[in-house]
Amino acid sequence: MPWTPNLSVGVDLIDNQHKMCFEKAEKLFEAGKNNSAKEYISELLDFLEDYTKKHFADEEKYMLSINYPGYAEQKKAHTGFIAQLAKLRTDYNVSGGNLLVILNANKMVLDWLTQHISYMDKKIGQYAASRK
Numbered sequence: 001m002p003w004t005p006n007l008s009v010g011v012d013l014i015d016n017q018h019k020m021c022f023e024k025a026e027k028l029f030e031a032g033k034n035n036s037a038k039e040y041i042s043e044l045l046d047f048l049e050d051y052t053k054k055h056f057a058d059e060e061k062y063m064l065s066i067n068y069p070g071y072a073e074q075k076k077a078h079t080g081f082i083a084q085l086a087k088l089r090t091d092y093n094v095s096g097g098n099l100l101v102i103l104n105a106n107k108m109v110l111d112w113l114t115q116h117i118s119y120m121d122k123k124i125g126q127y128a129a130s131r132k
């Protein structure tokens with residue numbers, strides 16, 4: 001699934017990181033068709049653990065820099081996603097990457113990306129624009 005302009009938050013730093021995440025998820029998804037499922041899910045988890053660390057930190061720094069009033073709500077959502085990711089990692093370690101874990105992982109990532117960006121991250125951009 002590609003990043004589409006309707007997902008634009010209007011802040012370049014955030015948009016570029018979101019685009020990168022979509023690209024990477026797509027690449028992994030493609031590779032997953034050829035690779036073994038086990039390899040795929042392990043790579044996806046590695047990527048997401050790295051990506052969320054950097055992206056959430058950058059996004060949070062940006063929100064603080066503009067005194068964004070929805071910061072606490074965002075921070076909570078980010079923490080929630082990190083917890084879901086940790087659960088996925090545990091499920092993966094326990095099951096060895098069965099199909100259910102893979103389907104859950106794909107669904108979680110896509111849902112989260114689109115929902116979180118459309119409903120929460122966009123508000124950051126709107127707030128930033130309103131201050132100008």
Ligand SMILES: [Fe+2]
Pocket residue numbers: 059074078116120121
């Ligand atoms: Fe966010």
